[in-house]
Amino acid sequence: MLDDNLKQQLKAYLEKVTQPFELLASLDDGAKSQELAELLEEISGLSDKITLSTDGTDARKPSFAINRPGEDTGVVFAGIPLGHEFTSLVLALLQVGGHPPKVSDETLEQIKSLDADMEFETYFSLSCQNCPDVVQALNLMAIYNPRIRHVAIDGAVHKQEVDEREIMSVPNVYLNGEPFDQGRMSLEQILAKVDTGAAEREAQKMNEKAAFDTLMIGGGPAGAAAAIYAARKGISTGLAAERFGGQVADTLGIENFISVSKTEGPKLVTAMEEHVKDYDVDIMNLQRAVKLTPAENEGGLHEVTFESGATLKSKTLVLATGARWREINVPGESEYRNKGVAYCPHCDGPLFKGKHVAVIGGGNSGVEAAIDLAGIVGHVTLIEFMGEMRADAVLQEKLESLPNVDILLSAQTTEITGDGSRVNGLTYKDRNTDETHHVELEGVFVQIGLVPNTEWLKGSPVEMSAHGEIITDDKGMTSVPGIFAAGDVTTVPYKQIVIAMGEGANAALGAFDFIIRN
Structure with a gap:
């Protein structure tokens, strides 16, 4: 099933495996089971640390678990994880095999400390660009916490189950048999939902942070670019966002980002986040701003309050909360978003x-x-x-x-x-x-217009247009000294990724100039 080039790539990845594990398949006489058996045989033949057994008794057929000797890791694929999900399969193989994931020690400790029995089921399709993020996050949680189990289910293979649960969109996640959430979710977002004390702990940490030189509010293209440009100037830089990537994370195809002929929204978001992390930027995700308190004088500190109860202070701010498409709010609109x-x-x-x-x-x-x-x-x-x-x-x-x-x-x-x-x-x-x-x-x-995400600024002295967009000067500064804005949240006429990035860089340079002059 895998071509020679893909086999060689996978074999190279599997050389990172340090612990033996078993692929335990549950099969029947159907064609899909035969396809899965062929795939698993090919994978097991690429590493002497992998064994294959077809003695599985899972009711879902075809399916397979990835287990360590004598240990049920709780990671199961019900279907044939190719297409977008092939990356999820590779990561699961590596992580069960002992290769460390690319997450912080703090996040791993949070996963390990979850003290409830949780069985997740994720319905995915092989063509879904948003599904892998969810599948990979839940697989990781299952691997590092014995009380968590995750089954990733290909809706096309297990169609009867999909019909019975009336699932019309993917990814669609169930927890302990009940609907949990749907749509693209990051590991941070999932943990925030299941770890009830996480938001309070994060708010306490934020309250204890020293004031920044510049703080970005928003993690889309404008906020990310502003953070990079500010950090490169050597000033203390923070970025607080409700969701890193913003609207771009929901964009299917991007073909007008100069120098990149074609990419997808989630891929661009990943690249942006990795680029920001190359610099000394304090990223605080899942933080929704609800109030702005400007400095009392030009040399003072601006304060932003978040929905979690946290507050952050900074000498300068770059407001880059973006905009959202105005919806028509009719049946079918949300169900078929990014599906037509x-x-x-x-x-x-x-x-x-x-x-x-x-x-x-x-x-x-x-x-x-x-x-x-x-x-x-x-x-x-x-x-x-x-x-x-x-x-x-x-x-x-x-x-x-x-x-x-x-x-x-x-x-x-x-x-x-x-x-x-x-x-x-x-x-x-x-x-x-x-x-x-x-x-x-x-x-x-x-195409009935955009809605700028500026509701949280109502009552503040930041001047806005009749449409709620922030008005800025040629350096990106708002009507409040030391507070800048960039991207779709402003009056910039063309709402494009490449323009937002440029505006973010401009605002960050404006903020730096403001700091050194004051």
């Missing part, structure tokens, strides 16, 4: 080449998106709630001249439909006749 529902035509448009898509929104952003997409996809249907489009006249004229575009006015989107794995259509109501119609298509681009 998209929000960025620049990023995801090329993925729909030759297909029929809809654009919801008749303002400038919606019409511009429809024009751009018309040159890529097979057909575009623009849907506008009002009786007329609100875009500039020149944009409307251009749109109406395109042969592969339909325009529906006075159309209220009521549902986005799909087949369980991807979008297959959209239902709308004609507001003039109240008649309901359905359009068959393969993608829906929601």
Whole structure:
């Protein structure tokens, strides 16, 4: 099943194994079991520290456990972990075989100290880019805590189980037989949910930290770039984020990041985090800012309060909390996010080449998106709630001249439909006749604007636009001396990854300049 090149790579990885372990397979007479048996035979033949047994009695067939001699590690794959999950398999083999994981000693101790019996089940698909993070995190927890067990289940192989539990999206995690969470999750996020005292302990640690020279609030492209540029100046730098990576972590395909012809959001986030960690940056993840208290004077300290109750102080701040796509809030939108529902035509448009898509929104952003997409996809249907489009006249004229575009006015989107794995259509109501119609298509681009993540700044002296975006000068400074902002949370007109990074660097340099001048 593995080509020669992949076998050689895997063999090289398995040379890092220091402890013997067994692949214990549970098989039946089906074709998938035969495929799994072939894969496991190939793997066991690559290292003398691996043995294979087909005497497994797991009710899920095909499946296999990865156990040390005389020890059930609690790591089970129900299916054939290839595709995106092949990395999860390799990491599980290495970690059960004694190779240390790339996590801090503190995190490992937190895992080991969990004192409850937990059996996790994760449903994944081989094409899911977000599933490996969850599978790898839960496998690691099982390997390092004997009271934790994790079964990673390929929904395509165990379809009856998926149907019985009515699972429509992956990754989908159950804990002790009950729904736990779904969607992309990091190890930190999972631990925060199961370790009830973790947030309080982290808040106490943050409260004891000395004031920073500069503190980034937000860990997306702008915050990450700002942290790197600040740290390179030799000043004490902190980064506090609700989720490192921000919106980028949910982006499927990225093909406009200069010098990288094609990548995926999670891969770019991993690369950003590794780059930030190359420098002396204090990263505090899972921290949602709720209040800003500016310094009382120009040489004083700004204070940020977080949802956890923690507070941090800094001479300068770079606010990079980003923005989120405004949602239409209809059935099917959240279920098919990144499965046909998209929000960025620049990023995801090329993925729909030759297909029929809809654009919801008749303002400038919606019409511009429809024009751009018309040159890529097979057909575009623009849907506008009002009786007329609100875009500039020149944009409307251009749109109406395109042969592969339909325009529906006075159309209220009521549902986005799909087949369980991807979008297959959209239902709308004609507001003039109240008649309901359905359009068959393969993608829906929601273009009704962005919502800046600035709710936590209401009541602060930081000046914002009518749309809630932070107003900055040419150095990225806000209306409050020493407080800078960058990226999608600001009035910068084009919300793009590469632009956010540039703005983050600019704000960090502005903050450094402010420090040395004050």
